[in-house]
Amino acid sequence: MSSQVAALVATHLSDRRRSVLAWGLPLGLMSAFIVAIFPSVQGALSNAIEKYPSGLKEAFGIGELSNVEQYLHAEMLSLIVPLAAGYLAVRAVASGLSGAAESGRLDVLLSAPVSRSRLCAAGFLATAVELAAVLVVTALLTGLGSLLSGAGLAVGSAAAGFASVWPLALLFAGLGIVASGFSLRTSVVTGSVAGVLVAMYVVNLVGKLDPGLSGVRYFSVFKYYGNAIEDGIEPLAFGGITLVAALLAAIGAWLFKRRDISA
Amino acid sequence: MAESMRAMPVIETDGLTKLYGNARGIEDVTIAVEAGEVFGFLGPNGAGKTTTIRTLLNLIHPSSGMAQIFGLDSQRDSVAIRARLGNLPGDFGYGREASGREAVGLLARLRGMESLGRAEALAERFRADLDRPLGQLSRGNRQKIGLILATFHEPELLILDEPTGGLDPLMQEEFLALVAEERERGCAVFISSHDLDEVQRVCDRVGIVRNGKLIAVERMADLLGKARRKIIVRLSDSSGLTELQDLKGVSDLQVDGDRVIFQAAGDIDAVIKALAAHHVVDLEAVHPSLEEVFLGYYREEGDG
Numbered sequence: 001m002s003s004q005v006a007a008l009v010a011t012h013l014s015d016r017r018r019s020v021l022a023w024g025l026p027l028g029l030m031s032a033f034i035v036a037i038f039p040s041v042q043g044a045l046s047n048a049i050e051k052y053p054s055g056l057k058e059a060f061g062i063g064e065l066s067n068v069e070q071y072l073h074a075e076m077l078s079l080i081v082p083l084a085a086g087y088l089a090v091r092a093v094a095s096g097l098s099g100a101a102e103s104g105r106l107d108v109l110l111s112a113p114v115s116r117s118r119l120c121a122a123g124f125l126a127t128a129v130e131l132a133a134v135l136v137v138t139a140l141l142t143g144l145g146s147l148l149s150g151a152g153l154a155v156g157s158a159a160a161g162f163a164s165v166w167p168l169a170l171l172f173a174g175l176g177i178v179a180s181g182f183s184l185r186t187s188v189v190t191g192s193v194a195g196v197l198v199a200m201y202v203v204n205l206v207g208k209l210d211p212g213l214s215g216v217r218y219f220s221v222f223k224y225y226g227n228a229i230e231d232g233i234e235p236l237a238f239g240g241i242t243l244v245a246a247l248l249a250a251i252g253a254w255l256f257k258r259r260d261i262s263a
Numbered sequence: 264m265a266e267s268m269r270a271m272p273v274i275e276t277d278g279l280t281k282l283y284g285n286a287r288g289i290e291d292v293t294i295a296v297e298a299g300e301v302f303g304f305l306g307p308n309g310a311g312k313t314t315t316i317r318t319l320l321n322l323i324h325p326s327s328g329m330a331q332i333f334g335l336d337s338q339r340d341s342v343a344i345r346a347r348l349g350n351l352p353g354d355f356g357y358g359r360e361a362s363g364r365e366a367v368g369l370l371a372r373l374r375g376m377e378s379l380g381r382a383e384a385l386a387e388r389f390r391a392d393l394d395r396p397l398g399q400l401s402r403g404n405r406q407k408i409g410l411i412l413a414t415f416h417e418p419e420l421l422i423l424d425e426p427t428g429g430l431d432p433l434m435q436e437e438f439l440a441l442v443a444e445e446r447e448r449g450c451a452v453f454i455s456s457h458d459l460d461e462v463q464r465v466c467d468r469v470g471i472v473r474n475g476k477l478i479a480v481e482r483m484a485d486l487l488g489k490a491r492r493k494i495i496v497r498l499s500d501s502s503g504l505t506e507l508q509d510l511k512g513v514s515d516l517q518v519d520g521d522r523v524i525f526q527a528a529g530d531i532d533a534v535i536k537a538l539a540a541h542h543v544v545d546l547e548a549v550h551p552s553l554e555e556v557f558l559g560y561y562r563e564e565g566d567g
Contacts, residue, residue: 260324
Protein backbone atom coordinates (compact mmCIF):
# COMPACT_ATOMS: atom_id res chain seq x y z
CA MET A 1 0.00 0.00 0.00
CA SER A 2 1.38 3.42 -0.90
CA SER A 3 2.13 5.88 1.87
CA GLN A 4 -0.55 8.21 0.45
CA VAL A 5 -3.22 5.51 0.61
CA ALA A 6 -2.05 4.55 4.11
CA ALA A 7 -2.32 8.18 5.24
CA LEU A 8 -5.80 8.52 3.74
CA VAL A 9 -6.97 5.23 5.28
CA ALA A 10 -5.65 6.25 8.70
CA THR A 11 -7.42 9.61 8.47
CA HIS A 12 -10.65 8.00 7.31
CA LEU A 13 -10.57 5.56 10.21
CA SER A 14 -9.73 8.29 12.68
CA ASP A 15 -12.62 10.40 11.41
CA ARG A 16 -15.01 7.48 11.68
CA ARG A 17 -13.68 5.91 14.88
CA ARG A 18 -16.96 6.52 16.67
CA SER A 19 -18.94 4.61 14.06
CA VAL A 20 -17.32 1.34 15.11
CA LEU A 21 -19.01 1.61 18.47
CA ALA A 22 -22.09 3.40 17.15
CA TRP A 23 -22.83 0.45 14.88
CA GLY A 24 -21.04 -2.42 16.62
CA LEU A 25 -22.53 -1.75 20.05
CA PRO A 26 -26.24 -1.87 19.16
CA LEU A 27 -25.78 -4.76 16.75
CA GLY A 28 -23.66 -6.62 19.28
CA LEU A 29 -26.03 -5.97 22.19
CA MET A 30 -28.98 -7.09 20.11
CA SER A 31 -27.17 -10.26 19.06
CA ALA A 32 -26.06 -10.86 22.63
CA PHE A 33 -29.65 -10.52 23.79
CA ILE A 34 -30.85 -12.98 21.13
CA VAL A 35 -28.20 -15.47 22.17
CA ALA A 36 -28.82 -14.93 25.88
CA ILE A 37 -32.54 -15.60 25.71
CA PHE A 38 -32.16 -18.68 23.56
CA PRO A 39 -31.92 -21.20 26.44
CA SER A 40 -35.18 -19.95 27.92
CA VAL A 41 -37.19 -19.82 24.69
CA GLN A 42 -35.72 -22.82 22.90
CA GLY A 43 -38.57 -25.27 23.48
CA ALA A 44 -41.38 -22.87 22.73
CA LEU A 45 -39.59 -21.67 19.60
CA SER A 46 -39.13 -25.13 18.19
CA ASN A 47 -42.81 -25.87 18.60
CA ALA A 48 -43.79 -22.57 16.97
CA ILE A 49 -41.38 -22.96 14.08
CA GLU A 50 -42.65 -26.41 13.29
CA LYS A 51 -46.01 -24.88 12.46
CA TYR A 52 -44.56 -22.30 10.00
CA PRO A 53 -45.13 -23.00 6.28
CA SER A 54 -42.04 -24.65 4.86
CA GLY A 55 -41.74 -22.08 2.05
CA LEU A 56 -41.68 -19.24 4.55
CA LYS A 57 -39.04 -21.00 6.64
CA GLU A 58 -36.89 -21.52 3.60
CA ALA A 59 -37.38 -17.97 2.37
CA PHE A 60 -36.21 -16.47 5.61
CA GLY A 61 -33.55 -19.06 6.22
CA ILE A 62 -35.35 -20.47 9.24
CA GLY A 63 -34.57 -24.11 9.63
CA GLU A 64 -34.95 -25.97 12.80
CA LEU A 65 -34.15 -23.79 15.77
CA SER A 66 -32.66 -26.59 17.76
CA ASN A 67 -29.44 -24.77 18.57
CA VAL A 68 -28.31 -21.25 19.30
CA GLU A 69 -26.41 -20.90 16.03
CA GLN A 70 -29.60 -21.51 14.04
CA TYR A 71 -31.44 -19.02 16.20
CA LEU A 72 -28.73 -16.37 15.77
CA HIS A 73 -28.79 -16.86 12.03
CA ALA A 74 -32.57 -16.59 11.82
CA GLU A 75 -32.82 -13.55 14.06
CA MET A 76 -29.71 -11.57 13.14
CA LEU A 77 -27.47 -12.94 10.43
CA SER A 78 -30.10 -13.58 7.78
CA LEU A 79 -31.47 -10.05 7.73
CA ILE A 80 -30.55 -7.39 10.30
CA VAL A 81 -26.76 -7.65 10.37
CA PRO A 82 -26.22 -7.87 6.58
CA LEU A 83 -28.64 -5.03 5.86
CA ALA A 84 -27.15 -2.85 8.60
CA ALA A 85 -23.59 -3.64 7.54
CA GLY A 86 -24.40 -2.99 3.88
CA TYR A 87 -25.87 0.37 4.75
CA LEU A 88 -22.91 1.19 6.99
CA ALA A 89 -20.57 0.31 4.12
CA VAL A 90 -22.13 2.74 1.70
CA ARG A 91 -22.31 5.44 4.37
CA ALA A 92 -18.63 4.94 5.17
CA VAL A 93 -17.41 4.99 1.61
CA ALA A 94 -19.62 7.96 0.75
CA SER A 95 -18.17 9.96 3.63
CA GLY A 96 -14.76 9.86 1.93
CA LEU A 97 -16.06 10.95 -1.49
CA SER A 98 -19.43 12.69 -1.68
CA GLY A 99 -19.22 13.68 1.99
CA ALA A 100 -15.77 15.13 1.42
CA ALA A 101 -17.05 16.97 -1.64
CA GLU A 102 -19.88 18.50 0.36
CA SER A 103 -17.62 19.61 3.20
CA GLY A 104 -15.00 21.06 0.85
CA ARG A 105 -12.35 18.57 1.94
CA LEU A 106 -12.22 16.91 -1.46
CA ASP A 107 -11.02 20.16 -3.04
CA VAL A 108 -8.24 20.39 -0.46
CA LEU A 109 -7.18 16.76 -0.90
CA LEU A 110 -7.17 17.11 -4.67
CA SER A 111 -4.89 20.12 -4.33
CA ALA A 112 -2.27 17.67 -3.10
CA PRO A 113 -0.47 15.29 -5.44
CA VAL A 114 -2.88 12.43 -4.91
CA SER A 115 -4.82 10.77 -7.71
CA ARG A 116 -8.54 10.26 -7.59
CA SER A 117 -7.99 6.52 -7.98
CA ARG A 118 -5.98 6.50 -4.76
CA LEU A 119 -8.72 8.44 -2.99
CA CYS A 120 -11.23 5.80 -4.06
CA ALA A 121 -8.89 2.95 -3.13
CA ALA A 122 -8.32 4.49 0.29
CA GLY A 123 -12.06 4.92 0.85
CA PHE A 124 -12.68 1.31 -0.11
CA LEU A 125 -9.88 -0.08 2.07
CA ALA A 126 -10.85 2.07 5.04
CA THR A 127 -14.45 0.91 4.71
CA ALA A 128 -13.25 -2.69 4.61
CA VAL A 129 -11.36 -2.16 7.87
CA GLU A 130 -14.25 -0.27 9.47
CA LEU A 131 -16.68 -3.04 8.53
CA ALA A 132 -14.37 -5.67 9.94
CA ALA A 133 -14.06 -3.72 13.19
CA VAL A 134 -17.84 -3.35 13.52
CA LEU A 135 -18.33 -7.06 12.87
CA VAL A 136 -15.63 -7.96 15.40
CA VAL A 137 -17.28 -5.77 18.06
CA THR A 138 -20.64 -7.33 17.23
CA ALA A 139 -19.23 -10.85 17.38
CA LEU A 140 -17.39 -10.19 20.65
CA LEU A 141 -20.51 -8.86 22.35
CA THR A 142 -22.48 -11.81 21.02
CA GLY A 143 -19.89 -14.18 22.43
CA LEU A 144 -20.07 -12.36 25.75
CA GLY A 145 -23.84 -12.79 25.76
CA SER A 146 -23.41 -16.48 25.19
CA LEU A 147 -20.80 -16.76 27.88
CA LEU A 148 -22.91 -14.96 30.47
CA SER A 149 -26.09 -16.85 29.66
CA GLY A 150 -24.50 -20.21 29.10
CA ALA A 151 -26.12 -20.48 25.66
CA GLY A 152 -23.16 -22.44 24.35
CA LEU A 153 -22.60 -20.57 21.10
CA ALA A 154 -19.79 -22.23 19.14
CA VAL A 155 -17.05 -19.65 18.74
CA GLY A 156 -15.85 -20.85 15.35
CA SER A 157 -19.37 -21.02 13.92
CA ALA A 158 -20.27 -17.58 15.19
CA ALA A 159 -17.04 -16.14 13.82
CA ALA A 160 -17.78 -17.66 10.41
CA GLY A 161 -21.32 -16.28 10.50
CA PHE A 162 -20.21 -12.71 11.20
CA ALA A 163 -17.22 -12.94 8.87
CA SER A 164 -19.46 -13.93 5.98
CA VAL A 165 -21.25 -10.59 6.27
CA TRP A 166 -18.02 -8.72 5.46
CA PRO A 167 -17.77 -9.37 1.70
CA LEU A 168 -21.49 -8.89 1.25
CA ALA A 169 -21.38 -5.47 2.90
CA LEU A 170 -18.20 -4.57 1.07
CA LEU A 171 -19.97 -5.11 -2.22
CA PHE A 172 -22.19 -2.15 -1.35
CA ALA A 173 -19.12 -0.06 -0.62
CA GLY A 174 -18.01 -0.86 -4.17
CA LEU A 175 -21.43 0.16 -5.44
CA GLY A 176 -21.14 3.36 -3.40
CA ILE A 177 -17.99 4.29 -5.30
CA VAL A 178 -19.78 3.57 -8.57
CA ALA A 179 -22.63 5.84 -7.46
CA SER A 180 -20.07 8.53 -6.54
CA GLY A 181 -18.97 8.42 -10.15
CA PHE A 182 -22.41 9.78 -11.03
CA SER A 183 -23.28 11.98 -8.08
CA LEU A 184 -21.40 13.75 -5.32
CA ARG A 185 -24.47 14.23 -3.15
CA THR A 186 -24.32 11.93 -0.15
CA SER A 187 -28.10 11.59 0.00
CA VAL A 188 -28.18 10.41 -3.62
CA VAL A 189 -25.28 7.97 -3.17
CA THR A 190 -26.52 6.41 0.07
CA GLY A 191 -30.16 6.46 -1.03
CA SER A 192 -29.55 4.78 -4.36
CA VAL A 193 -27.22 2.10 -3.00
CA ALA A 194 -29.45 1.45 0.02
CA GLY A 195 -32.25 0.98 -2.49
CA VAL A 196 -30.18 -1.60 -4.36
CA LEU A 197 -29.38 -3.32 -1.05
CA VAL A 198 -33.04 -3.69 -0.13
CA ALA A 199 -34.00 -4.60 -3.70
CA MET A 200 -31.41 -7.39 -3.75
CA TYR A 201 -32.74 -8.74 -0.47
CA VAL A 202 -36.33 -8.66 -1.77
CA VAL A 203 -35.34 -10.24 -5.11
CA ASN A 204 -33.64 -13.07 -3.25
CA LEU A 205 -36.68 -13.51 -1.04
CA VAL A 206 -39.10 -13.57 -3.98
CA GLY A 207 -36.89 -16.07 -5.76
CA LYS A 208 -37.00 -18.33 -2.73
CA LEU A 209 -40.73 -18.03 -2.26
CA ASP A 210 -41.63 -18.65 -5.89
CA PRO A 211 -39.60 -21.42 -7.55
CA GLY A 212 -40.71 -20.07 -10.92
CA LEU A 213 -38.80 -16.88 -10.17
CA SER A 214 -35.75 -18.52 -8.70
CA GLY A 215 -33.65 -17.29 -11.63
CA VAL A 216 -33.89 -13.69 -10.42
CA ARG A 217 -31.83 -14.66 -7.39
CA TYR A 218 -28.72 -14.67 -9.55
CA PHE A 219 -29.00 -10.88 -9.60
CA SER A 220 -28.85 -10.72 -5.82
CA VAL A 221 -25.70 -11.03 -3.75
CA PHE A 222 -27.83 -12.58 -1.03
CA LYS A 223 -28.07 -15.76 -3.12
CA TYR A 224 -24.35 -16.28 -2.59
CA TYR A 225 -24.36 -15.16 1.04
CA GLY A 226 -25.47 -18.52 2.42
CA ASN A 227 -25.56 -19.58 6.05
CA ALA A 228 -21.97 -19.62 7.22
CA ILE A 229 -22.77 -20.02 10.91
CA GLU A 230 -24.14 -23.48 10.18
CA ASP A 231 -22.39 -24.46 6.97
CA GLY A 232 -19.08 -22.69 7.41
CA ILE A 233 -17.65 -20.12 5.06
CA GLU A 234 -17.88 -21.07 1.42
CA PRO A 235 -14.49 -19.89 0.14
CA LEU A 236 -15.66 -19.48 -3.44
CA ALA A 237 -18.60 -17.31 -2.45
CA PHE A 238 -16.52 -15.33 0.05
CA GLY A 239 -13.72 -14.74 -2.42
CA GLY A 240 -16.06 -14.18 -5.34
CA ILE A 241 -18.13 -11.53 -3.60
CA THR A 242 -14.96 -9.81 -2.36
CA LEU A 243 -13.60 -9.83 -5.90
CA VAL A 244 -16.82 -8.36 -7.31
CA ALA A 245 -16.73 -5.69 -4.61
CA ALA A 246 -13.17 -4.77 -5.57
CA LEU A 247 -14.14 -4.79 -9.25
CA LEU A 248 -17.04 -2.44 -8.57
CA ALA A 249 -14.68 -0.18 -6.63
CA ALA A 250 -12.30 -0.14 -9.60
CA ILE A 251 -15.14 0.70 -12.01
CA GLY A 252 -16.28 3.41 -9.59
CA ALA A 253 -12.76 4.84 -9.42
CA TRP A 254 -12.64 4.92 -13.23
CA LEU A 255 -15.94 6.81 -13.33
CA PHE A 256 -14.86 9.10 -10.51
CA LYS A 257 -11.67 9.96 -12.33
CA ARG A 258 -13.63 11.08 -15.37
CA ARG A 259 -16.26 13.17 -13.68
CA ASP A 260 -16.17 16.88 -12.98
CA ILE A 261 -15.94 17.94 -9.38
CA SER A 262 -17.84 21.17 -9.32
CA ALA A 263 -17.73 23.68 -6.51
CA MET B 264 14.99 26.47 -9.91
CA ALA B 265 14.11 30.13 -10.47
CA GLU B 266 16.13 30.20 -13.73
CA SER B 267 14.37 27.18 -15.19
CA MET B 268 11.00 28.52 -14.12
CA ARG B 269 11.60 31.74 -16.04
CA ALA B 270 12.11 29.81 -19.27
CA MET B 271 8.40 29.23 -19.71
CA PRO B 272 5.15 30.55 -18.27
CA VAL B 273 4.11 28.85 -15.08
CA ILE B 274 0.50 28.88 -16.25
CA GLU B 275 -0.36 28.91 -19.92
CA THR B 276 -3.80 28.43 -21.38
CA ASP B 277 -4.92 28.68 -24.97
CA GLY B 278 -8.60 28.83 -25.86
CA LEU B 279 -9.56 27.10 -22.64
CA THR B 280 -13.27 26.44 -22.77
CA LYS B 281 -15.70 24.69 -20.47
CA LEU B 282 -19.32 24.43 -21.45
CA TYR B 283 -22.10 22.97 -19.33
CA GLY B 284 -24.71 22.09 -21.93
CA ASN B 285 -26.45 25.33 -22.65
CA ALA B 286 -25.17 26.94 -19.46
CA ARG B 287 -22.12 29.16 -19.63
CA GLY B 288 -18.82 28.10 -18.12
CA ILE B 289 -15.73 29.71 -19.62
CA GLU B 290 -15.00 30.39 -23.23
CA ASP B 291 -11.70 30.81 -25.03
CA VAL B 292 -9.63 31.84 -22.02
CA THR B 293 -6.03 32.48 -23.05
CA ILE B 294 -3.57 33.61 -20.38
CA ALA B 295 0.08 33.22 -19.43
CA VAL B 296 1.42 33.76 -15.93
CA GLU B 297 5.16 34.01 -15.38
CA ALA B 298 7.23 32.89 -12.41
CA GLY B 299 7.49 35.60 -9.78
CA GLU B 300 4.36 37.28 -11.09
CA VAL B 301 1.17 38.01 -9.19
CA PHE B 302 -1.72 37.71 -11.60
CA GLY B 303 -5.18 38.90 -10.60
CA PHE B 304 -8.20 37.26 -12.11
CA LEU B 305 -11.02 39.70 -11.70
CA GLY B 306 -14.68 39.42 -12.26
CA PRO B 307 -18.01 39.45 -10.49
CA ASN B 308 -19.51 36.31 -8.99
CA GLY B 309 -20.48 33.84 -11.68
CA ALA B 310 -18.12 35.34 -14.27
CA GLY B 311 -16.12 32.11 -14.60
CA LYS B 312 -13.18 32.67 -12.24
CA THR B 313 -13.70 29.54 -10.19
CA THR B 314 -14.44 27.45 -13.28
CA THR B 315 -11.11 28.54 -14.73
CA ILE B 316 -9.27 27.62 -11.55
CA ARG B 317 -10.99 24.25 -11.25
CA THR B 318 -10.13 23.51 -14.86
CA LEU B 319 -6.48 24.36 -14.21
CA LEU B 320 -6.53 22.02 -11.22
CA ASN B 321 -8.16 19.22 -13.25
CA LEU B 322 -11.15 19.20 -10.92
CA ILE B 323 -13.26 19.80 -13.99
CA HIS B 324 -12.37 18.75 -17.50
CA PRO B 325 -12.25 21.36 -20.28
CA SER B 326 -14.54 21.05 -23.28
CA SER B 327 -11.75 22.32 -25.52
CA GLY B 328 -8.53 24.29 -25.43
CA MET B 329 -5.23 23.71 -23.72
CA ALA B 330 -3.93 24.36 -20.23
CA GLN B 331 -0.36 23.80 -19.12
CA ILE B 332 1.19 24.39 -15.74
CA PHE B 333 4.98 24.23 -15.40
CA GLY B 334 4.91 23.15 -19.04
CA LEU B 335 2.92 20.03 -18.10
CA ASP B 336 -0.54 19.12 -19.34
CA SER B 337 -3.07 20.12 -16.70
CA GLN B 338 -5.09 16.93 -17.16
CA ARG B 339 -2.55 14.24 -17.99
CA ASP B 340 0.08 15.45 -15.54
CA SER B 341 -2.23 16.77 -12.87
CA VAL B 342 -0.67 14.84 -9.99
CA ALA B 343 2.86 16.01 -10.86
CA ILE B 344 1.59 19.57 -11.18
CA ARG B 345 -0.18 19.50 -7.83
CA ALA B 346 3.04 18.39 -6.16
CA ARG B 347 4.40 21.85 -6.96
CA LEU B 348 1.45 24.12 -6.27
CA GLY B 349 -0.64 25.31 -3.38
CA ASN B 350 -4.35 25.96 -3.70
CA LEU B 351 -6.85 27.77 -1.56
CA PRO B 352 -10.30 26.81 -2.81
CA GLY B 353 -13.05 29.39 -2.83
CA ASP B 354 -15.29 29.09 0.23
CA PHE B 355 -12.69 26.89 1.94
CA GLY B 356 -14.00 23.99 3.99
CA TYR B 357 -12.54 20.80 5.45
CA GLY B 358 -15.29 19.37 7.63
CA ARG B 359 -16.12 20.24 11.20
CA GLU B 360 -14.23 17.83 13.42
CA ALA B 361 -10.67 17.88 12.13
CA SER B 362 -8.28 20.49 13.46
CA GLY B 363 -6.00 22.57 11.31
CA ARG B 364 -3.02 20.59 12.56
CA GLU B 365 -4.64 17.32 11.49
CA ALA B 366 -5.40 18.80 8.08
CA VAL B 367 -1.84 20.07 7.65
CA GLY B 368 -0.52 16.72 8.89
CA LEU B 369 -2.49 14.80 6.29
CA LEU B 370 -1.48 17.13 3.46
CA ALA B 371 2.15 16.94 4.57
CA ARG B 372 2.01 13.13 4.42
CA LEU B 373 0.32 13.25 1.01
CA ARG B 374 3.13 15.53 -0.15
CA GLY B 375 5.74 13.19 1.24
CA MET B 376 6.93 15.72 3.81
CA GLU B 377 8.33 14.59 7.12
CA SER B 378 7.40 17.78 8.95
CA LEU B 379 4.69 20.41 8.85
CA GLY B 380 6.99 22.76 6.95
CA ARG B 381 6.39 26.37 7.87
CA ALA B 382 2.84 25.72 9.09
CA GLU B 383 3.65 26.68 12.70
CA ALA B 384 5.31 29.92 11.64
CA LEU B 385 2.39 30.80 9.39
CA ALA B 386 -0.08 29.99 12.16
CA GLU B 387 1.78 32.35 14.46
CA ARG B 388 1.89 35.01 11.79
CA PHE B 389 -1.82 34.78 11.02
CA ARG B 390 -2.75 34.12 14.66
CA ALA B 391 -4.41 30.92 13.57
CA ASP B 392 -5.39 28.19 16.02
CA LEU B 393 -4.18 24.91 14.57
CA ASP B 394 -5.54 22.83 17.42
CA ARG B 395 -9.24 23.69 17.50
CA PRO B 396 -11.69 21.73 15.39
CA LEU B 397 -12.45 23.69 12.24
CA GLY B 398 -16.16 23.55 13.01
CA GLN B 399 -15.52 25.71 16.07
CA LEU B 400 -13.71 28.43 14.13
CA SER B 401 -15.17 31.57 12.64
CA ARG B 402 -15.11 31.93 8.85
CA GLY B 403 -12.09 34.19 9.01
CA ASN B 404 -10.15 31.81 11.23
CA ARG B 405 -11.02 28.88 8.97
CA GLN B 406 -9.78 30.93 6.03
CA LYS B 407 -6.45 31.35 7.82
CA ILE B 408 -6.17 27.57 8.04
CA GLY B 409 -6.94 27.39 4.33
CA LEU B 410 -4.14 29.84 3.61
CA ILE B 411 -1.74 27.79 5.71
CA LEU B 412 -2.73 24.61 3.87
CA ALA B 413 -2.08 26.35 0.57
CA THR B 414 1.31 27.77 1.48
CA PHE B 415 2.97 25.67 4.20
CA HIS B 416 5.00 23.60 1.70
CA GLU B 417 6.48 26.62 -0.12
CA PRO B 418 4.95 25.90 -3.52
CA GLU B 419 6.18 27.24 -6.85
CA LEU B 420 2.65 28.32 -7.77
CA LEU B 421 -0.11 29.58 -5.53
CA ILE B 422 -3.68 29.51 -6.75
CA LEU B 423 -5.94 31.47 -4.45
CA ASP B 424 -9.67 31.73 -5.02
CA GLU B 425 -11.10 34.71 -3.16
CA PRO B 426 -8.35 34.47 -0.53
CA THR B 427 -9.29 37.26 1.86
CA GLY B 428 -12.93 36.33 2.40
CA GLY B 429 -13.67 36.69 6.09
CA LEU B 430 -10.22 37.99 7.04
CA ASP B 431 -10.15 41.11 9.18
CA PRO B 432 -8.28 44.14 7.79
CA LEU B 433 -5.14 43.40 9.80
CA MET B 434 -4.97 39.87 8.47
CA GLN B 435 -5.69 41.11 4.96
CA GLU B 436 -2.58 43.26 5.27
CA GLU B 437 -0.62 40.25 6.49
CA PHE B 438 -1.93 38.24 3.56
CA LEU B 439 -0.86 40.90 1.07
CA ALA B 440 2.58 40.95 2.68
CA LEU B 441 2.80 37.17 2.37
CA VAL B 442 1.87 37.34 -1.31
CA ALA B 443 4.61 39.93 -1.87
CA GLU B 444 7.12 37.64 -0.11
CA GLU B 445 6.03 34.68 -2.19
CA ARG B 446 6.60 36.73 -5.32
CA GLU B 447 10.08 37.63 -4.07
CA ARG B 448 10.73 33.94 -3.58
CA GLY B 449 9.98 33.40 -7.28
CA CYS B 450 6.55 31.91 -6.73
CA ALA B 451 3.84 32.71 -9.26
CA VAL B 452 0.56 33.72 -7.65
CA PHE B 453 -2.81 33.48 -9.36
CA ILE B 454 -5.46 35.32 -7.36
CA SER B 455 -9.11 35.21 -8.21
CA SER B 456 -10.96 38.05 -6.60
CA HIS B 457 -13.75 40.49 -6.78
CA ASP B 458 -12.06 42.61 -4.11
CA LEU B 459 -10.65 45.12 -6.49
CA ASP B 460 -8.73 47.03 -3.89
CA GLU B 461 -6.59 44.08 -2.81
CA VAL B 462 -5.85 43.17 -6.42
CA GLN B 463 -4.80 46.73 -7.15
CA ARG B 464 -2.35 46.61 -4.27
CA VAL B 465 -0.69 43.31 -4.93
CA CYS B 466 -1.03 42.25 -8.56
CA ASP B 467 1.42 42.86 -11.38
CA ARG B 468 -1.14 42.09 -14.07
CA VAL B 469 -4.85 41.50 -14.13
CA GLY B 470 -7.19 39.59 -16.35
CA ILE B 471 -10.75 40.80 -16.40
CA VAL B 472 -13.35 38.13 -16.94
CA ARG B 473 -16.97 38.63 -17.71
CA ASN B 474 -19.67 36.15 -18.71
CA GLY B 475 -17.03 33.43 -19.02
CA LYS B 476 -14.83 35.40 -21.40
CA LEU B 477 -11.53 37.11 -20.72
CA ILE B 478 -12.16 40.64 -21.91
CA ALA B 479 -8.79 42.19 -21.04
CA VAL B 480 -5.34 41.40 -19.69
CA GLU B 481 -3.36 44.45 -18.62
CA ARG B 482 -0.38 45.38 -16.52
CA MET B 483 -1.76 46.94 -13.40
CA ALA B 484 0.17 50.16 -14.00
CA ASP B 485 -1.12 50.36 -17.59
CA LEU B 486 -4.62 49.66 -16.47
CA LEU B 487 -4.54 52.43 -13.93
CA GLY B 488 -2.75 54.71 -16.40
CA LYS B 489 -5.48 54.24 -18.98
CA ALA B 490 -8.10 55.00 -16.45
CA ARG B 491 -9.55 58.41 -15.86
CA ARG B 492 -8.24 60.21 -12.83
CA LYS B 493 -10.35 62.76 -11.08
CA ILE B 494 -8.30 65.95 -10.68
CA ILE B 495 -9.28 68.64 -8.22
CA VAL B 496 -7.34 71.91 -8.50
CA ARG B 497 -7.71 74.97 -6.29
CA LEU B 498 -6.55 78.13 -7.95
CA SER B 499 -6.22 81.69 -6.73
CA ASP B 500 -8.07 82.68 -9.88
CA SER B 501 -9.96 80.08 -11.85
CA SER B 502 -10.96 82.34 -14.71
CA GLY B 503 -9.49 81.55 -18.10
CA LEU B 504 -9.16 77.86 -17.42
CA THR B 505 -11.56 76.83 -20.16
CA GLU B 506 -8.57 75.89 -22.34
CA LEU B 507 -8.33 72.73 -20.28
CA GLN B 508 -11.55 71.57 -21.90
CA ASP B 509 -9.78 71.38 -25.26
CA LEU B 510 -6.91 69.23 -24.05
CA LYS B 511 -6.76 65.60 -25.12
CA GLY B 512 -8.03 63.27 -22.40
CA VAL B 513 -9.76 65.94 -20.35
CA SER B 514 -13.50 65.70 -19.76
CA ASP B 515 -16.28 66.63 -17.36
CA LEU B 516 -14.72 70.00 -16.50
CA GLN B 517 -16.55 71.83 -13.72
CA VAL B 518 -15.63 75.13 -12.13
CA ASP B 519 -16.91 75.63 -8.60
CA GLY B 520 -15.65 78.91 -7.19
CA ASP B 521 -11.89 78.59 -6.87
CA ARG B 522 -12.03 74.87 -7.46
CA VAL B 523 -11.74 73.23 -10.85
CA ILE B 524 -12.71 69.58 -11.10
CA PHE B 525 -12.21 67.45 -14.18
CA GLN B 526 -11.40 63.96 -15.40
CA ALA B 527 -8.08 63.28 -17.10
CA ALA B 528 -7.14 60.11 -18.95
CA GLY B 529 -3.70 58.99 -20.11
CA ASP B 530 -0.68 61.31 -20.15
CA ILE B 531 -1.41 64.45 -18.12
CA ASP B 532 1.69 66.43 -19.11
CA ALA B 533 -0.38 68.89 -21.15
CA VAL B 534 -2.72 69.36 -18.20
CA ILE B 535 0.15 70.17 -15.85
CA LYS B 536 1.62 72.61 -18.34
CA ALA B 537 -1.73 74.35 -18.78
CA LEU B 538 -2.13 74.59 -15.01
CA ALA B 539 1.39 75.96 -14.67
CA ALA B 540 0.21 79.20 -16.24
CA HIS B 541 -1.93 79.76 -13.14
CA HIS B 542 -1.31 80.10 -9.43
CA VAL B 543 -2.12 76.62 -8.15
CA VAL B 544 -3.03 76.63 -4.45
CA ASP B 545 -3.74 72.93 -4.20
CA LEU B 546 -3.90 69.93 -6.49
CA GLU B 547 -5.34 66.52 -5.83
CA ALA B 548 -5.34 63.62 -8.25
CA VAL B 549 -7.74 60.91 -7.21
CA HIS B 550 -6.81 57.59 -8.81
CA PRO B 551 -9.78 55.56 -9.85
CA SER B 552 -10.53 52.50 -7.88
CA LEU B 553 -10.16 49.34 -9.83
CA GLU B 554 -13.90 49.04 -9.57
CA GLU B 555 -14.25 52.18 -11.64
CA VAL B 556 -11.72 50.79 -14.11
CA PHE B 557 -13.58 47.53 -14.12
CA LEU B 558 -16.92 49.20 -14.69
CA GLY B 559 -15.28 51.18 -17.47
CA TYR B 560 -14.33 47.95 -19.21
CA TYR B 561 -17.81 46.62 -18.83
CA ARG B 562 -19.26 49.86 -20.16
CA GLU B 563 -16.89 49.77 -23.13
CA GLU B 564 -17.84 46.22 -23.94
CA GLY B 565 -21.51 47.09 -23.61
CA ASP B 566 -21.05 50.06 -25.91
CA GLY B 567 -19.14 47.90 -28.35
